[in-house]
Amino acid sequence: MDIKVKPIVVLIVLLFIIFIAFFVAATTAPETYGKSRAKVFLLILSGLSIFITFLFYYAVVRLQHQEQKLSVIEKTFDLHQALNTDLPTSIQAARLAAPAFVQSLHPFIPNNLSEQDPDLDDPLTVDLLAKKIFTIWEQVALTQDFLDLDHAAFGFQMLQYARSPRLFTVWNHHLKQSVSKEAQQYGDLIFALVQEENPVSVEDYCRLTDRMRSHWQKTFRAPITEIRD
Helix, strand or coil, X not given: CCCCCCHHHHHHHHHHHHHHHHXXXXXXXXXXXXXXXXXXXXXXXXXXXXXXXXHHHHHXXXXXXXXXHHHHHHHHHHHHHHHHHHHHHHHHHCCCCCHHHHHHCXXXXXXXXXXXCHHHCCHHHHHHHHHHHHHHHHHHHHHCCCCCCCXXXXXXXXXXXXXXXXXXHHHHHCHHHHCCHHHHHHHHHHHHHHHHHCCCCHHHHHHHHHXXXXXXXXXXXXCCCCCCC
């Protein structure tokens, strides 16, 4: 059962106990204190104060736990927004400057750009867009042990991006060195799985997503734990 104790309530009770102790001490003669009911009362009260102290500690710990959960929710939302809103907006903006590269990131969306020459893509646009993708990969690699991520959704999209030959080229050529060691391991794993399995259908990507997460946890990370009530 989840007992809800507000810290202010515990503090008020604690102050009340202190007031009672001072009151009894002020109204009891020192020479008769050892045989008085006041001594018994204060002994009982001291035992209760231990319980009150425990309640106060519990309330503080519970508050910290709630703040931690809220932080996890906020960070998870930010990561979802980066992948599902910010990155697609950047991809759409780069569509005219690097059409072949943009098309290579979306194997399930056919259009008339498939015959475009990749050499005509603007290299700077390709670089900037690739950096945004790798930055998200880095965020996932560094925080997935702590955030409540939908790994199936993240993996499904990241594996599609890794299917792009141009993305793999810039990764190996220079952008791999701009991310953390964990992100390098994560990126290498994603590219290696895609090149090994050569996924084509939605089912292929879903199966590969499960394998990617399992391999990451087994090789680089301990099992993912979630913060729960």
